[in-house]
Amino acid sequence: MIHGGMKAASAAACAATLLALVSGCTLLDAPAHPATRSATSSPDADPSANAQQLPNLLVAGQTIGTGQLKLVSHDPIPGTVTDHPLTGAVRIVVGEDHVLDVHIRPDDPAAVNLAGIQLMLTGKRHDGRPENIQDQNYYGVVTATTSTDGELVMRAPLDSPAAGDPTFLHSLEESPDGDARVFAVATLDWTLPPAYPGLAPLDHGSEANARGRTVLDGSTLAYYVPSEGDTLYQVSRRFGLTETQLVWLNPELLIGSPQPYLKYGIGVNLDPARR
Structure with a gap:
């Protein structure tokens, strides 16, 4: 019988494995305590608005x-x-x-x-x-x-x-x-057109609430590993992205909730080709 459902691999294990395999990277130590939610957005923003603003490229019949x-x-x-x-x-x-x-x-x-x-x-x-x-x-x-x-x-x-x-x-x-x-x-x-043509995150350096570490795959900015206290808003700013663009790069942040959030020590994607 065919039926609906959803399952997920362990993000923590996946992050550790992939970080170890990426060329030129250093495997980070696992967090000393369980991952916790961080603040998601600028103080005046509605966090769920990021999900509502995601692009919709669907045309009926195509x-x-x-x-x-x-x-x-x-x-x-x-x-x-x-x-x-x-x-x-x-x-x-x-x-x-x-x-x-x-x-x-x-x-x-x-x-x-x-x-x-x-x-x-x-x-x-x-x-x-x-x-x-x-x-x-x-x-x-x-x-x-x-x-x-x-x-x-x-x-x-x-x-x-x-x-x-x-x-x-x-x-x-x-x-x-x-x-x-x-x-x-x-x-x-x-065959869909790109939602954000030419999107190329650029690291502008560590700042408050965006002090995590980047992971390169050759010259490609592949991942970002949040530090404790990092917010979606500040991490987006660090890489020249809007919050919606960062969520688009990481649709898995919306698993089980319309409100995306970062987890300390769990990497997020920065490469459109890896979405």
Whole structure:
């Protein structure tokens, strides 16, 4: 059965691992105490306004992404679910209500059997490019129907203020229902225009409430690791960004809440290519 859901990898573990791997970087010691919320914005700002101001690039009826759902190597999976994998061409289409529709044209229409299979849109990459340092979003694909031309059509309701620019979702994963072992993947190629053309954060140096450390990948300003007391407002200013742009770079900051906040010691993304 296909159903909706969301899961997330450990941001702390992800941050530590990625920071260790990035060229020319020093692995920071883990915080001595649990991560805590910091103030998010300038004193007079409504923190949720950053989410409300995020760009919305969706136009009803447009195909905005494509991919090819195909088998990948995986750990052994008991049962018969991998005997009838769903593979085929994928299209992401904006529905009339601006909910994303996932269209799949099966390679073998006669063999389609969705029993025991779940499909998830996720921020996890399978294309070899660098992962975002933040938690990875997962959104379940639900309610399959068949179009008149033979495509399977499934809804992908993205419960996130960042859904107006879904290019932070890099893959469609197929796995057994209730099981994290992925056996088929489509890497998504988006055709949406850039929300912020030419966006290039620049470090203007440490200042009050923005005293964390930057991480470079070669010459690319990749991540920022907040210090205790850092605020979204001051960190944005340090890198010549608006608060909304920093949230756009890190849609995972909105997981579970329309009010984004930084966590001490947990890195945030600064590279548009890693969104």
